[in-house]
Structure formats: structure tokens, C-alpha cells
Amino acid sequence: MIGDLHCHTTLSDGSLGIEEVILQAKRMNLDFLAITDHDTLSSSNRAQVLGERYGVKIIPAVELSAWDKKRNTKVHILCYAPQKPDRLEGLCLKSCEIRKECAKDMIEKVMEIYPIPSDAVRLYTKGSKSIYKQHIMRALVNYGYATELYGEINNELFGYPNGKCLVTREYPDVNFVLDLIHSAKGVAVMAHPFLYDNIDLLKELIEAGKIDGIEVNHYSSNEEQKSELIKLAKANDLIITGGSDFHGLYNSTVTHISSQTTDEENLDKLCKMINANSQKANKTLIKL
Numbered sequence: 001m002i003g004d005l006h007c008h009t010t011l012s013d014g015s016l017g018i019e020e021v022i023l024q025a026k027r028m029n030l031d032f033l034a035i036t037d038h039d040t041l042s043s044s045n046r047a048q049v050l051g052e053r054y055g056v057k058i059i060p061a062v063e064l065s066a067w068d069k070k071r072n073t074k075v076h077i078l079c080y081a082p083q084k085p086d087r088l089e090g091l092c093l094k095s096c097e098i099r100k101e102c103a104k105d106m107i108e109k110v111m112e113i114y115p116i117p118s119d120a121v122r123l124y125t126k127g128s129k130s131i132y133k134q135h136i137m138r139a140l141v142n143y144g145y146a147t148e149l150y151g152e153i154n155n156e157l158f159g160y161p162n163g164k165c166l167v168t169r170e171y172p173d174v175n176f177v178l179d180l181i182h183s184a185k186g187v188a189v190m191a192h193p194f195l196y197d198n199i200d201l202l203k204e205l206i207e208a209g210k211i212d213g214i215e216v217n218h219y220s221s222n223e224e225q226k227s228e229l230i231k232l233a234k235a236n237d238l239i240i241t242g243g244s245d246f247h248g249l250y251n252s253t254v255t256h257i258s259s260q261t262t263d264e265e266n267l268d269k270l271c272k273m274i275n276a277n278s279q280k281a282n283k284t285l286i287k288l
Helices: 017-026 044-054 086-113 133-142 151-160 174-183 201-207 223-235 264-282
Strands: 003-008 032-035 061-068 073-080 187-190 213-217 239-242
Touching: 003 061, 003 073, 003 223, 003 239, 017 032, 017 151, 032 044, 061 086, 061 174, 073 174, 086 133, 086 151, 086 174, 133 151, 174 187, 174 201, 187 239, 201 223, 213 264, 223 239
Parallel strands: 003 032, 187 213, 213 239
Antiparallel strands: 061 073, 073 187
């Protein structure tokens, strides 16, 4: 039993739809798949139906945007199988609004440099709950101002932290987000801790008992870093997850569905935690 517990669709910043992603998971012989679109659980019902149709077990999930106020940096938290998802709705709406406001400002800045139509970006956001930098870059490629989504132009405009057109704002505090996940009876896993340099925060959250797992298998971590994360997880009896962080056309690096996975032992731990939450909420159990 293996699963890819981190991938995206057109509901956020992926280029493939829900059905295409699930079909690819089937082709890759995955047993479990979690669609973790940013700040939206909108895929959940349709994904469950399609998962049953194609023989892939779907774990409802969302990648929540958060902020480490102590270090003034962003954090991503993967939430799996919240039994009371309505409790996350306000948080998701707030984060999507923050992202839309940033995108609106970024598009205006881009248009001062490149004369593209005001609606050029929206052509690529159909179905998405927000607008992302990748959508803006795709419009620039389409109008001939760049030849690739990631490269010199992207770095100049959106490179962190000094991109000419980059606009960022604080997302909700990470402690608030984690409390809300547990209030919703979800399982909280820190996504790609090395991508945003969240290691010190991770250790603090572990000490405070606020995190249930660590995403170890991710393209942003090398083998030495993965070993460090595994030691942390095992020493604190945390779930070790893995996922491709698939975005399709919008991938910033080469990665495909099933390129990083979660093994049977940790899928079992995750399912047991989900089922414990399910029993408290009188919901349907998930079985390996």
C-alpha cells in the first residue's frame, strides 16, 4: 500500500482537473491519494465519487496557508480528513481573499511593465479559487514576454523577497490554524519544512504537541534533511508522510504524481488517527 498525499488541481494552482489527477494516480498504481488544493476543500465530494469509480482511495485534504509571526515567514500545513470541515470554511475564504488581493496588486504592477489585457490572466484561472503567480506568468508567456513559466522573467518579477511585482501579506497565525484543524477533527501535518525554512518552528510545534505529522518525502529535501526529519518524527511518534506536490504545467521543478509517496506503515498510522477522529464525530471509517 502506497499513497501520494500532496497534489494540486485546477481548483488552486494545478493544471490538471480532479478526474485527470485521479486517473494518473491509478496509472501509477497508487492505493491512496490526497488532493491538497490550497485553502479549499472543494474537491472532496467529486474526488470521492471518482476515486470509487477508478479504484483509488481518496483522503479528503487541504493545504492551508499560515504565518510564523515569530520569524515573519509563511508556513503550509496539510490538513487530512477534517470531520467537521465547516469549521475550516471561514479560514479558507479568508486566505483565498488575501491571495486574490495580492494577485490583483501584482497584476497591476505587471501591466505597468508589460501591456497585456486586464483579463489575460483570468483566462487561466477558470475553476480556481484564487489567482496565482503561475497564472500571471502563463499570460506573459502567451503574449510573448517570456518563454517559460520559471526563469529570468519570473525571478525578476516574483523572486522572493525582492521581485519587482511581488506582493505578499500575512496569512493567519500558524497556531490559530493548527487549533482550528484540531477543532475540525482533522490531522495536521507540516508540509515541506525545509522549503520555507520552518525547522525551528517545527520543533516548537512538536514540543507544544500541536503537530501530528511531518511531510518528509518531498522534492525540497535532500537525503540528509530527510534523515533529520525522520529522526524528529520517530522521536516524537509523528506520522511520516510523502507527496509529489504535483502541479502539472505549473510545477517549479520536475515532479510527477507518485514521485514521492507515503508507505504502508505511515498510511496505517494516518488512517488510525483519522478513524479515531471519525469515531468521535460518528463518521465513516477509512480502511487500508
